[in-house]
Every structure is written in structure tokens, then in C-alpha cells.
Amino acid sequence: MATIIGGIGTSHVPTIAMAFDRGKQADPDWAPLFAGYEPAAAWLADKQPDVLVFCANDHATTFFFDHYPTFALGVGDEYAIADEGLGPRPIPRLRGHAALARHIACSLVEDEFDLTIFQGLPLDHGLHSPLTMMWPSRPDWPGQVVPLMVNVLQHPMPTPRRCFKLGHHLRKAILSYPDDLKVAIVGTGGLSHQLIGERAGFNNEPWDREFLELIERDPERLAAMSLDDFRRLGGNEGAEVIMWLIMRGAIAPAARAIHRSYYLPMTTAMAVAVFE
Amino acid sequence: MANYLFDLERSAKGLRINRFLHSFATAAVRARFAGDPEQAMADAGLDDVERDMIRRRDWRALMEHGASFFCLEKLARATGVSNPEMVAAFRGETLAQFLATRRVPGAR
Numbered sequence: 001m002a003t004i005i006g007g008i009g010t011s012h013v014p015t016i017a018m019a020f021d022r023g024k025q026a027d028p029d030w031a032p033l034f035a036g037y038e039p040a041a042a043w044l045a046d047k048q049p050d051v052l053v054f055c056a057n058d059h060a061t062t063f064f065f066d067h068y069p070t071f072a073l074g075v076g077d078e079y080a081i082a083d084e085g086l087g088p089r090p091i092p093r094l095r096g097h098a099a100l101a102r103h104i105a106c107s108l109v110e111d112e113f114d115l116t117i118f119q120g121l122p123l124d125h126g127l128h129s130p131l132t133m134m135w136p137s138r139p140d141w142p143g144q145v146v147p148l149m150v151n152v153l154q155h156p157m158p159t160p161r162r163c164f165k166l167g168h169h170l171r172k173a174i175l176s177y178p179d180d181l182k183v184a185i186v187g188t189g190g191l192s193h194q195l196i197g198e199r200a201g202f203n204n205e206p207w208d209r210e211f212l213e214l215i216e217r218d219p220e221r222l223a224a225m226s227l228d229d230f231r232r233l234g235g236n237e238g239a240e241v242i243m244w245l246i247m248r249g250a251i252a253p254a255a256r257a258i259h260r261s262y263y264l265p266m267t268t269a270m271a272v273a274v275f276e
Numbered sequence: 277m278a279n280y281l282f283d284l285e286r287s288a289k290g291l292r293i294n295r296f297l298h299s300f301a302t303a304a305v306r307a308r309f310a311g312d313p314e315q316a317m318a319d320a321g322l323d324d325v326e327r328d329m330i331r332r333r334d335w336r337a338l339m340e341h342g343a344s345f346f347c348l349e350k351l352a353r354a355t356g357v358s359n360p361e362m363v364a365a366f367r368g369e370t371l372a373q374f375l376a377t378r379r380v381p382g383a384r
Contacts (some may be wrong), residue, residue, distance in 0.1 A: 014349075015359070015384065029382040060346040064298050065287050083301050085353030153346060155283040195345045195359070197280040200366040201377065236281065237345070265380030267363055 002100070002177035005047050005184050006276035007251040008040055009215060009244045010130040012056060012188040013268045014084075017129035021089055029265065036261030036272050037133040043259070043274050044134055049184040051097045052135070053104075053146045053174065054127050055167075055246040056188040059084070060153060061124035068154050069116035071166065073108070074147040075101040076119035084124055091137045094123060097144035100177055104146065107173035113166055123147055130188060130272070152189065152240035157227060163242045164223035167249020174250070187247025193268035194235030201267060207233040208262065208269050211241060216257045216275065219248040238269075251275055282344055290342025296320040296330075297347035300354040309354070333357065335365040360384050 016033065024030035061082045063069060077098040081088040098119075105117055127147055135141060148170070151157055158166075167185075174183050191211060194202040211234070214222050223245060230239035259274040280286075287294075299305040299320070309316040317327045329337045333355070338348060345362075352362055364374035375381040 019383075027382075029380050059349070060294070060298055060344055061301055061350075065291060065294055065344070083303065085300050085306070085350040087303065153282060153344065154287055155281055195363060196339055196366060198367060200363045201374065265383035266360060266378050 002174050002179065002181040002183055004171060004174055004251055005049055005182050006043075006255060006274065007185040007187065007247045008043075008134070008275070009187045009247060009271070009273040010040070010134075011190055011268060011270040011272070012126045012129045013270055014125045014129055015266070016133060016270065017089060017125050020129075020132045032263045033265070033270055034133070036263055036270070037130075039259040039261075040272050040274050041134045043276075044184070047182065047184070049143060049182045051100055051144050051146060051181055051183045052131075052186050053148060053170070053183060053250070054131075054186045054188065055148050055150060055243045056126040056186075057150050057152045057240060057243065059124050059126055062121045063149070065154060068151055069118075069149070070151045070158055071113065072116040072118050072149040073101060073105050074118055074121070074123075074149070075105055076121075079145070079147065080122040081128065082122035082124040088122075089125075089128065091128065091132060092140050094128065095141060095144045097146055097181075099179075100174070100181060100183075101146045103177050104170065104173040107176060108166075108169055111169045111172070113169060126188060130186070133272075148246070150243050150246070152243065157239075158242070159227060160225055160230065160242045160245055161223045163245040164219060164249045167246040170246065171250040185247045185250045187244035189240035189243045190234060190238050191241060191262075191269035191271045192234040192238040195237045195267065197236070199235070202235045203264055203267075203269055204233055204235070204238075205262075205264060205269065208264075208271065212257075212260055212262070212271060212273060215244050215248055215273070216255075219245060248275075280339060286342050287344075290344065292321065293326050293338065293341060294344050294347040296322060296326075297343060297351050300350035306354045335362045336368070339366060358384055
């Protein structure tokens with residue numbers, strides 16, 4: 001049977017990918033970011049999960065507002081790297097675990113989460129900006145992914161409660177997969193940032209620190225908050241941290257953070273946490 | 277202070293400009309725009325107001341018009357503009373003014 005070995009919460013800022021692709025590891029402005037990801041990379045190298053289930057979002061790249069899905073599950077065996085205006089990043093195509101993804105699709109729809117299903121589409125930085133910090137991409141990825149894409153761009157967005165519940169049912173789906181697979185869940189987004197309006201540039205480090213505590217110790221309290229609460233505390237775009245609640249709902253309730261890092265250099269607070 | 281929440285009303289209002297901005301995720305569109313921006317905008321059916329905002333790269337006006345930040349990002353990447361430059365424009369600041377408010381101004 002499949003097992004869930006733990007989870008990772010991580011920002012997915014595009015500049016994380018830029019820093020990686022430009023080899024900024026030794027640049028003092030970026031070194032703290034790379035240092036923060038080292039324990040997450042070491043954990044993945046040690047635990048060797050077969051599959052990473054990624055709770056992430058598309059940034060009006062693959063999906064556009066002529067048809068923007070609320071929850072979309074990728075069921076393909078391969079995902080191209082999306083062009084976001086500069087050409088695709090120079091990293092290998094992602095390999096998908098189609099059989100697990102199909103199983104998750106059936107299980108979640110059976111549980112009344114009526115997902116959009118996609119295949120054969122490219123994925124943007126929402127998934128692979130953190131991935132290259134944690135998983136070796138050369139010569140090829142060490143495992144496969146299942147992308148679960150969430151609408152955190154266009155309101156109405158799913159509520160924090162709905163995301164937490166989806167995580168619970170995602171757990172049930174994965175644990176009922178018959179083959180022996182080691183699965184880790186990755187929740188992406190945040191932390192505090194606002195990109196638009198006069199409040200652009202807003203951050204809230206005290207709230208970010210509190211969020212990192214609550215996602216570990218009291219996710220129920222986060223699930224009970226409204227999206228307005230998340231926007232007020234973490235900025236309009238920072239509310240995307242509700243995707244961490246999917247991850248938190250899918251890992252063991254008793255899981256504890258074994259690593260946390262936080263870096264706020266520019267516009268978006270960049271955090272990574274490992275839960276086991 | 278307006279919150280610029282990207283809701284269905286804003287999405288409907290900005291659909292045409294967002295479709296144009298989104299198209300910059302395609303290399304052929306970028307090449308066409310670089311070669312003849314006026315023709316590219318005409319082909320996309322942009323009205324005079326929209327063409328003027330694109331010509332001037334008036335990020336703030338585009339945002340107020342209904343452009344999604346994530347669609348604006350495509351045009352920005354294609355034309356060599358960074359996110360801190362866009363964020364500064366939304367705040368009504370120069371890039372230098374915005375960077376002075378940041379902890380690590382070189383991290384961009």
C-alpha cells in the first residue's frame with residue numbers, strides 16, 4: 001500500500017527559480033535562501049519518496065480566465081516546462097505518476113470533490129520554482145509528481161476550510177492506493193506578500209511566524225479563518241497559503257515540523273518547512 | 277484604498293487585455309510584437325486606451341483597467357521589466373524608492 005512519509009510547505013516565488021537558474025548559491029543576497037532549502041533537500045534525499053503530490057497554482061500560464069479551474073488534477077505521465085515569457089526554464093520535463101493520479105481522481109470524485117482533470121499541459125513556476133531547490137533535476141528527476149492545481153487567482157476562490165478538507169480526502173485517496181509507493185505532499189505559496197494596488201509591497205513577518213506555528217500545531221484554527229482574514233494578514237496574494245492547508249490535511253495529524261526557514265529579501269516572504 | 281481584488285467582474289472587464297498579455301507566453305507572439313507592436317495590438321483588437329497603456333508600459337493604469345498581475349508578468353518578462361519595477365509603479369514610486377524600503381535590495 002502507498003504511504004505518506006510527510007510534507008513540505010514552501011514558497012513558490014519565481015525569483016527562487018531565477019536565483020537557481022543563474023547559480024546564485026554563493027551570492028550573499030541569495031545564500032540564506034539556499035541554506036534554508038538544504039534541510040528539505042537532505043530530507044528528500046534521505047527518505048527517497050517515489051512521488052511528490054504538489055498542491056500548487058497556475059499563474060494564468062497554462063490556464064487562462066476563459067476557463068479557470070478551481071481544483072485541477074494532472075493525470076499525465078509527463079509535463080512540459082511552461083514558457084512564462086522568457087522561454088521554458090532549462091530543466092527536464094516533469095514525469096507524472098499517472099496511475100496514482102488516476103486513482104486519486106476517482107477517489108476524490110467519489111468523495112464529492114468534482115475535480116477538473118488535465119493532461120498533456122505544461123506547468124509553470126508554481127510547481128517547479130521550489131522543486132529545483134529540493135530535488136536534483138540532473139541528469140533527470142529522481143521521482144514523479146502529481147500536480148493538484150488550485151485557483152488562488154480569481155475570486156471566488158475555495159475557502160481555507162475546503163482546502164483543509166480536500167487534504168483529508170487526498171490522504172484517504174493516497175493511502176488506499178494498492179501499490180507500495182512512498183509519497184510526500186508539498187503545499188506551496190506565500191508567505192506574506194501583496195503585488196497589486198497601493199498596498200503592493202506589504203509584508204507581515206509576525207503573522208508569517210504565527211502561520212508557521214499554526215500550520216504545525218493548530219491547522220484547525222487556520223481552516224476556521226476566512227479568506228478575508230488571510231488577505232488582511234498576509235496580503236492579497238499571500239492568501240494563497242491556503243494551499244499549505246491541503247498539504248497539512250493530507251499528512252498525519254500528529255506530524256511535527258522538523259525544519260523551518262524564513263527569508264524576506266524583497267517583495268515576498270520565502271519560507272520552507274518540513275513536516276514528519 | 278482600492279483592493280484590486282481579481283473577481284469575476286474585474287476578470288470580465290479585463291478579458292481582452294488579459295488575453296493579449298497572456299499571449300506573451302508564446303515565442304511567436306513575442307517576436308511579432310517586437311517586430312511591429314502596433315500591428316500586434318491591432319490584430320489583438322485592443323482599443324485606443326489599451327494600446328496607449330501598452331505603449332507607455334503604464335503598469336498602474338493597466339492594473340486599474342482590469343489586467344491581472346500574472347498576465348502583466350508575461351509582458352514584463354518579454355520586455356525585460358522586473359517585478360520590483362512593476363510593484364514600484366503600482367505604489368507610485370520609482371524603483372530606487374521602492375528598493376530603499378526592502379531588506380535586501382540586491383535580491384532581484
